[in-house]
Amino acid sequence: MEPPDDAIPDRPARETLAHLRARIAPAEAASGPVLPLGAPPLDQRLPGGGLALGAPHEIAPEDVGDEAAALGFLLALLARRLAEGPGEALLVLAPGHPLPYGHGLLALGLDPGRLLFLEAGDDVEVFRALEAALQAGSLPAVAGLVAEGLPLVAGRRLQRAGAGTLLLILRPAGAGRPNGAATRWRIAAAPAARDGAANPRPRWRARLERCRNGRTGDWLMEWDGGAHRFDLPHGLAGRAPAAGGTPA
Amino acid sequence: MPVALAAAGPGGLRLTAVDAGARALGLRPGEPLGRVRARVGSPLRILPAEPAADAAALERLCLWAQRYTPRVAPFGPGEDAFGLHLDVTGACHLHGGEAGLLDDLERRLAAGGIPARLALADTPGAAYALARFGAAARSHVPPGGTAAALAELPVAALRCDAATVIALKRLGLKRIGALARAPRAPLARRFGAALMMRLDQALGLRPEPLAPIPETARYGAARSFLDPVSRQETIVAVARALMGQIAPRLAAHGLGALALRLSLHRVDGAVKALDLGLASPGRCPDRVAGLLRLRLDRLGAALDAGFGFESIRLDVTAADRMPEAQGMLGAGPAEDGIADGTAALAEALGQRLGRPLLRLGGVASHLPERADRILPWRPGTGPAWSPAPLPPRPVLLLARSEPAEEVLALAPEGPPRRFRWRARLHRVAHAEGPERIAAEWWRADGPARDYYAVECEAGRRLWLYRSGPHAAERPAAWFVHGVFA
Known part of the structure; x- marks a missing residue:
């Protein structure tokens, strides 16, 4: 009896597939250096235990009016990265993004003396500057504050240029588009923590909307600028994801 | 023996310049040589005029005068004398004030055997008028005294053409003071805007830009081509080779280039100038080539090569002390002054985007809007910030x-x-x-x-x-x- 028609092409196809899988396996498994956020329930969801260095991470405000919260989250990530070692971080700002206020950066635990700024003329210039900074490879962190969002091609170029550098993109609320970002965060303002300390600690409602090779989630995050660490306040930590998340 | 220069003029040879001795004999430039010979006789040496050598000498004098100020300009069109302007704004205090600068200049010119008439005034026009037509060999006009100092000078001091001077004389306007008091509108209608412009420039009512000689004569190199070049790679390669010629000269003086200008001379005579800035002093040809490549990338088609460039010149427009640095063991001295990656990045961004890298610096002020400021990036560590103020400030x-x-x-x-x-x-x-x-x-x-x-x-x-x-x-x-x- 003859074998079914599809058996003959099936076998080479399966072999090819296995071969291809084997080829891409190292690339997929190779989790390079990461930036842990300091809160285990959060880091467990991220591939490799933190934000992958060298890949673009996209941050967007949840809604119009949450821009300052999203900026604060970005600056907190920069502060955490800069606390790991020496070096400076570069912020490239498209028109519409004002320079942050130095004394306000201090309040977030970020030393303004370790920040470099570049005011770009448009988004294309932002991406060119980021690419140049990534290729130079001397900065531990770079961030681009764009007016339009991260296009697919720019995301790919940045991904190729960056290695070992924390790369953050802050975009306006309504400019989402498919791109090569490793994670996409939606940040909304939340009432600050006031437990008798002199300084209220900022809190943000962070929704991990997309996470390549990881799981999405929704947390109330608290930033401790003195320790450069994110905390998940008690009772709210590890809440079930509100939308788009895969159950554990 | 008195000396005079002669050159071919209308109706044969004429005198073009006379020295003090010849002037004493009653000789003036413009006189026909034949009449001079007949009138004065033998004790006079006549030499052929060499305008090209004169211009070269004036350029050398301009370069020398850069010891006082970087902005030195030779006399331009309409200034019928052999001289130069020095823009000494902000440079006088280095020589003991304006009078001290004039003293020093007078002494050094005299020591060099150069007879000179000096004038220092608020405007180039006034200084020219006083130096050329003033009573004294040296005049010093205090700030604000320009109009008074010029009032008694003849209108020819205004650098207008001879026909205008004669016509003004016919109108009875012989002195600048009288001209300045005369109604403007009829004069402008009669003589055109040029006369009014010269008057306003002398009195400081209208700016007069000088055309200073470039400060680049010290470190530079050029190359000309039989066949014009236009390809980007060729330009970069030539610039690298030119920097290789300049680098040893810079190194001999312990200097590194901070700014460079690449002049591309097109076949049709147009000159394209590209200014390159370095974040820290350097003289490495590869670094210059890399910067130029970024710059040309940014220019793209805006660098209009036309039918090609027939010569390329690279000049160091700003240089700074560059300490010798020991490179890796066995690798010889470090070639370049780039200390850290941020300097290289600042340079690359400057060339690629043409935008400066910025920093935030703290200012000791209570008012929040005055308490920080934007600074251009400089090599070295960033500005120091005091601890966070309490209560916290907004981001x-x-x-x-x-x-x-x-x-x-x-x-x-x-x-x-x-x-x-x-x-x-x-x-x-x-x-x-x-x-x-x-x-x-x-x-x-x-x-x-x-x-x-x-x-x-x-x-x-x-x-x-x-x-x-x-x-x-x-x-x-x-x-x-x-x-x-």
Whole structure:
């Protein structure tokens, strides 16, 4: 009896597939250096235990009016990265993004003396500057504050240029588009923590909307600028994801 | 023996210049040589005029005069004398003031055997007029005294053409003072705008830009081609080779280039100049080539090569001391002054985007909007910041504080309960404050402000202030000044 028609092409196809899988396996498994956020329930969801260095991470405000919260989250990530070692971080700002206020950066635990700024003329210039900074490879962190969002091609170029550098993109609320970002965060303002300390600690409602090779989630995050660490306040930590998340 | 120069002029050879001895004999430039010979006889040496050598000598004198100021310009068209302008703005104090500078200049020129008439005035036109037509060999006009100093000079001192001078004389306007007092409109109609422009320039009513010689004559190299070049790679390769020629000369003086100018001379005579800036002094040809490549990438088609460039020149326009640095063991001295990657990045961004890298620096001021400032990036560590002020400051400070309207506060001196800002009504859930911030006592601008950090119901936090206390009939205004993260 003859074998079914599809058996003959099936076998080479399966072999090819296995071969291809084997080829891409190292690339997929190779989790390079990461930036842990300091809160285990959060880091467990991220591939490799933190934000992958060298890949673009996209941050967007949840809604119009949450821009300052999203900026604060970005600056907190920069502060955490800069606390790991020496070096400076570069912020490239498209028109519409004002320079942050130095004394306000201090309040977030970020030393303004370790920040470099570049005011770009448009988004294309932002991406060119980021690419140049990534290729130079001397900065531990770079961030681009764009007016339009991260296009697919720019995301790919940045991904190729960056290695070992924390790369953050802050975009306006309504400019989402498919791109090569490793994670996409939606940040909304939340009432600050006031437990008798002199300084209220900022809190943000962070929704991990997309996470390549990881799981999405929704947390109330608290930033401790003195320790450069994110905390998940008690009772709210590890809440079930509100939308788009895969159950554990 | 008296000396005079002669050159071919209308109707045969004529004198073009005479020295003091010849002047004493009654000789003047422009006289026909035949008449001079007949009148004066033998004790006179006549030499052929060499205008090219004169120009070269004037250029050498200009270069020498750069010891006083970087802005030195030889006399231009209309200035019928052999001389130069020095723009000594901001340079006099280095030589003991204006008088000291004139003393020094006079002494050194005399020591060099150069007879000179010096004038220092507010404007190039006035200085020229006094040097050329003034009574004294040296005049020094105090600031603001230009009009008075020029009033008695002949109108020829205004650098207008001979026909205009004759016509003005016919009108009875022989002195600049009389001309300045005459009604302008008829004069302008009769003589055109040029005369008025010269008058205004001399009196300082209209700016007169000088065309200073470039300061680049010290370190430079050029190459010409039989066949014009236009390809980007060729230009970069030539620039690298030129920098290789300049580098040893820079190294011999312990200098590194901070700014370079690449002049591309097109076949049709046009010159394209590209200025390259280096973040730190350097003389490595590869570094210059890399910068130029970035720059040409940015220019793209804007670098209009036309039919090609027939010569390329590279000049060092700014240089700075560059200490010798020991490179890796066995690798010889380090070639370049780039200490860290940030300097290289600043340079690359400067060439690729043409935008400077910035930093934030703290300023000791109570007023929030004055307490930080934007600085250009400089090599080295960033500005030092004092610890965070208490209570904390917002992460974004609005460029101008924006009025908050419909403010409702429970107590007159208390925090607001609700307010409208940017067309949205904000209900305050939590408020901290007040923190009273007043301008420094030596700046009396505006009343003291009472700042509150308020948290709206959505969790967004704003920095508000009330400007001064409430008056009896008019409540004080509220402003939003910043946004917290």
